[in-house]
Amino acid sequence: MLQASRIHFCIQKRPVVDQISLTLQAGEILAVLGPNGAGKSTLFKILSGEISCKHGAVDYNGLPVGNLNSKKLAEVRAVMPQHSAVNFPFSAQEVVELGLFSTQSKNPAKLVEEVMEATNTLHLKNSNFQHLSGGEKQRVQLARVLVQIWEQKPFPRYLLLDEPTSSLDIAQQHGVLSILRQLTHRNIGVLIILHELNLAAQYADRIALLKNGMITSCGTVQEVLQEKTLHEVFDYPIQILQHPHHGGLIVSTSQPSFQKQLIKQA
Amino acid sequence: MWTIHLYSKTRTQNLIITGLLAILGVLALVSLSLGAYQIPFAQLLGVILNGLGIQGVAAESQQVNVLLQIRLPRIVLATLIGGGLGVAGASLQGMFRNPLVEPGLIGVSSGSALFAVIYLVLIAGSTGIWKTMSAFGLPLFAFVGGLIHVAAVYRLSRSQGKTETSTLILAGVAINALAGALIGLTLFYADDAALRSFTFWSLGDLGGASWTKVPTAFLLILIPSLFLFRDCRALNALALGEHEAFHMGVNVKQIKIKLLITTALIVGVGVSLAGMIGFIGLIVPHLIRIGFGADHRLVLPGAFLLGAILMNVADLIARLIVIPAEMPIGVVTALIGAPFFIWLIFNLNKPKR
Numbered sequence: 316m317l318q319a320s321r322i323h324f325c326i327q328k329r330p331v332v333d334q335i336s337l338t339l340q341a342g343e344i345l346a347v348l349g350p351n352g353a354g355k356s357t358l359f360k361i362l363s364g365e366i367s368c369k370h371g372a373v374d375y376n377g378l379p380v381g382n383l384n385s386k387k388l389a390e391v392r393a394v395m396p397q398h399s400a401v402n403f404p405f406s407a408q409e410v411v412e413l414g415l416f417s418t419q420s421k422n423p424a425k426l427v428e429e430v431m432e433a434t435n436t437l438h439l440k441n442s443n444f445q446h447l448s449g450g451e452k453q454r455v456q457l458a459r460v461l462v463q464i465w466e467q468k469p470f471p472r473y474l475l476l477d478e479p480t481s482s483l484d485i486a487q488q489h490g491v492l493s494i495l496r497q498l499t500h501r502n503i504g505v506l507i508i509l510h511e512l513n514l515a516a517q518y519a520d521r522i523a524l525l526k527n528g529m530i531t532s533c534g535t536v537q538e539v540l541q542e543k544t545l546h547e548v549f550d551y552p553i554q555i556l557q558h559p560h561h562g563g564l565i566v567s568t569s570q571p572s573f574q575k576q577l578i579k580q581a
Numbered sequence: 582m583w584t585i586h587l588y589s590k591t592r593t594q595n596l597i598i599t600g601l602l603a604i605l606g607v608l609a610l611v612s613l614s615l616g617a618y619q620i621p622f623a624q625l626l627g628v629i630l631n632g633l634g635i636q637g638v639a640a641e642s643q644q645v646n647v648l649l650q651i652r653l654p655r656i657v658l659a660t661l662i663g664g665g666l667g668v669a670g671a672s673l674q675g676m677f678r679n680p681l682v683e684p685g686l687i688g689v690s691s692g693s694a695l696f697a698v699i700y701l702v703l704i705a706g707s708t709g710i711w712k713t714m715s716a717f718g719l720p721l722f723a724f725v726g727g728l729i730h731v732a733a734v735y736r737l738s739r740s741q742g743k744t745e746t747s748t749l750i751l752a753g754v755a756i757n758a759l760a761g762a763l764i765g766l767t768l769f770y771a772d773d774a775a776l777r778s779f780t781f782w783s784l785g786d787l788g789g790a791s792w793t794k795v796p797t798a799f800l801l802i803l804i805p806s807l808f809l810f811r812d813c814r815a816l817n818a819l820a821l822g823e824h825e826a827f828h829m830g831v832n833v834k835q836i837k838i839k840l841l842i843t844t845a846l847i848v849g850v851g852v853s854l855a856g857m858i859g860f861i862g863l864i865v866p867h868l869i870r871i872g873f874g875a876d877h878r879l880v881l882p883g884a885f886l887l888g889a890i891l892m893n894v895a896d897l898i899a900r901l902i903v904i905p906a907e908m909p910i911g912v913v914t915a916l917i918g919a920p921f922f923i924w925l926i927f928n929l930n931k932p933k934r
Contacts, residue, residue: 365824389830396828399821402678403875409817416818417830459821463829 316340317392317473317504322361322371331357333528334371339504341471344495346515347508349525350549355508356397358525359477362506363394376471389417392473393463397481399456401444407455408440414462430465433494434458435487449482457491467501474498476507480514492518512553512566516540524548540564594879601886605660608890612897613652617905620644655790658798659896660889662787662855665802665847667888670862671869671880672809675816676840677735679749680870681925683863684848687749688730688756690859693845693852695760695767696726698779702771720797724849730756731845785858785911787896794854801850805843806885812836813877820875858911860918861888861895867925891917 317339324332331354339345349355360366362373364380373380375391383391393414401410411427420426431437434454439447444455457479464472474495480488492514495505509515515522515536522539524532526548532539545553545566556565614625624641628648666684673682673689684690700722737752738745768776781788815836818826827833851858869883892910895917899908 363828365827385827385832386830389828394825394828396822396824399825401820402680403675403820404870405817405820405875409874409876410821413818413821413829416814 316374316376316471317362317506318372318374319358319362320372320374322358322368322373324357324361324366324368324370326357330528332361332368335528335530336371337523337530337533339473339506341473341502341504342499343520344499344505344507344518346519346522347506347525348510348512348515348522348548353525354528355525356477357528359475359506359508363392363475364388365394375473386417389463390468390472391470392475393460395457395460395474395476395479397477405444406440407436407442407444407447407451410444410455411436411440411458411462414459417463418466420466426462426465430458430461434461435490450484450487453479453482454487454491457494461494461498464498464503471502471504473504473506476505478508478510480509480511488514512540512545516564516566536564540566594873594876597873597879598882598886601883601890605886605890605893608893608897609656609660612656612893613648615897616647616652616900617907618647620648650792651790654792654795655787655896656893657795658790658854659787659892661795661798661802662851662858663861663892663895664885664889665798665806665851666858666861666892667865667884667886668806668809668881669844669847670888671866671877671884672812672816672840672844673731673862674866675819675877675880676837677738677749678820678822680867680929681750681863683860684727684844685857685859686863687734687753688760689727689734689845689848690852690857691757691760691764692730693723693727693849694783694857695764696722696729696849697853698764698767698771699726701779702767702775717797720801720850720853723853724801724846727849727852728842728845730760731841735841781909782856783911784909785856785914787855787899787910788907790855797850798854802847805846809840809843810881812840813881816840816877816881820877856909856911858892858914860914860922861891863925864918864921865891867921 319338320336321334322332322336323330323334333354335354335358337345347355347358357366361368364373364383367381375383375388380388408427408431411431412423414430415423415427418426428437431440434457436451436454436458439451439455444452447455457476460474460476464474476495480491483491488511495507496518498505507519519536521533521535523530524539524544531548532541532544540555542553542555545555551568552570554567554569556567557563558565610625614620614622624644625648628645669689670683673684673687674680677687697719700719704718704722734749734752734756737755738749740748768779771779815826815831818829818831819833819836821829823833848862865884865888866880869880869887873879873883891914895910895913899910899913902908
């Protein structure tokens with residue numbers, strides 16, 4: 316279990332993360348949602364061990380993050396930040412192979428091929444990474460991160476992603492989320508920062524809503540996606556609809572003025 | 582198919598390294614034979630075969646002396662110093678994540694030079710403890726000077742985990758200016774002899790090469806360079822960014838300190854042995870990357886060999902164009918390197934696509 320308890324982090328005396336506690340179980344997808352400036356990225360950096368936090372504790376499988384060196388930490392969790400620039404002419408495959416650094420894979424070539432196949436990047440393997448499109452770069456980076464935790468291990472592991480779908484088209488977005496769904500069957504817990512509420516509604520097991528550095532609501536998709544809560548958090552009128560065929564939730568942001576009648580959730 | 586691909590990749594790398602080694606070997610032979618005192622190839626071969634215990638064409642004792650006491654140590658030194666500058670340049674570029682970094686541009690060389698001059702002018706003449714360790718005093722001072730400067734530039738040019746190219750170059754300019762002023766100040770107290778030797782030395786000079794300098798170069802340039810080779814995978818990871826490298830399991834802080842100390846040692850010792858020789862550390866990693874890709878597993882050893890090759894070519898030119906006099910080698914490397922640098926600036930600013 317990845318557990319954060321009462322973490323508190325200030326930048327220039329303003330609390331950016333305010334007494335946040337949350338847990339991530341292996342085998343689940345936890346989506347972190349919230350408006351810009353809610354503290355999502357800072358929370359993300361504290362959880363990943365990138366920023367050390369004086370107040371509160373972050374534990375990976377019961378071990379404090381501060382006690383794990385970078386090598387040990389890389390074995391229990393992989394991280395995909397929002398932007399990563401590459402300043403040298405590496406090929407896409409070389410970038411993906413960087414993920415092998417902490418793995419003791421017996422067959423690295425097969426591992427890299429499998430992951431590149433799954434992320435739909437195999438055809439790019441010999442291309443210069445710097446010349447790829449935004450979406451292609453994002454998928455190659457995802458492949459690089461997945462290589463780190465792709466092979467089965469006897470202990471639970473975690474994957475943290477900061478808006479991994481921001482440059483992807485609809486098909487690729489769903490492609491990425493489906494891969495993450497499969498990962499949960501490998502004893503991996505996934506924490507993902509998202510802006511697209513519908514993706515969260517469709518794929519997440521639980522959702523944490525963040526505003527002003529605090530968790531305003533955390534629970535199952537049904538519990539958290541309430542019109543009133545979302546309206547308060549995002550300062551925008553939001554409707555929750557039910558899909559006519561499969562009954563899943565749809566988050567709509569169309570303005571009430573354009574719709575004479577709102578279909579309320581049953 | 583993939584295993585074959587990976588296998589062929591290491592095989593390609595081995596092929597490139599072997600090719601560079603062969604070029605270096607041929608170049609060394611050419612360099613042994615040419616110069617103010619021409620030695621025909623037959624005699625050269627004779628001396629080499631004699632060294633191996635085989636009877637070849639007899640050579641005059643003067644030829645043997647020129648070969649073994651003057652040219653050979655010079656070529657060995659050029660190889661070690663050039664190779665060291667190549668690896669140091671490649672490592673610094675990898676660590677700063679910036680292809681414009683070069684030991685000379687960011688002030689490592691001038692820092693080494695400043696401390697070397699301080700040593701030569703103020704300390705070398707004095708007696709006492711420094712007298713007893715004169716063989717290592719100069720390299721040690723040059724190393725400390727280089728280390729202080731590279732650390733200072735690194736601090737100055739970083740904000741929020743990134744080094745901006747413009748800030749980096751400016752920090753280098755500022756540090757170079759300061760070092761230049763302090764060198765001038767120190768030289769004010771120097772005597773005529775020290776002054777003359779400094780002028781030559783500031784332009785880079787392999788003329789003073791002798792076997793006595795080779796052990797220092799071997800111990801403090803070649804061995805640290807081999808140590809750098811072991812960090813090639815960490816350097817690859819650092820190319821993505823320091824945070825990313827940390828996430829992938831690299832001990833970023835430790836590796837950075839190691840890289841700073843090792844490169845300062847290599848450059849500092851190089852400066853103390855042959856003066857300031859610019860641009861090798863800039864050009865060489867680029868040529869390797871343009872030709873064979875950015876993987877540091879190849880870039881580091883490749884940069885060592887190509888640095889050695891370039892240094893020997895420059896030395897050969899320096900020895901041949903103004904026979905019987907000799908051009909300072911730093912002039913030659915700058916004449917090749919500066920236009921390359923200009924070309925690089927043009928190309929870096931071009932849109933990627």
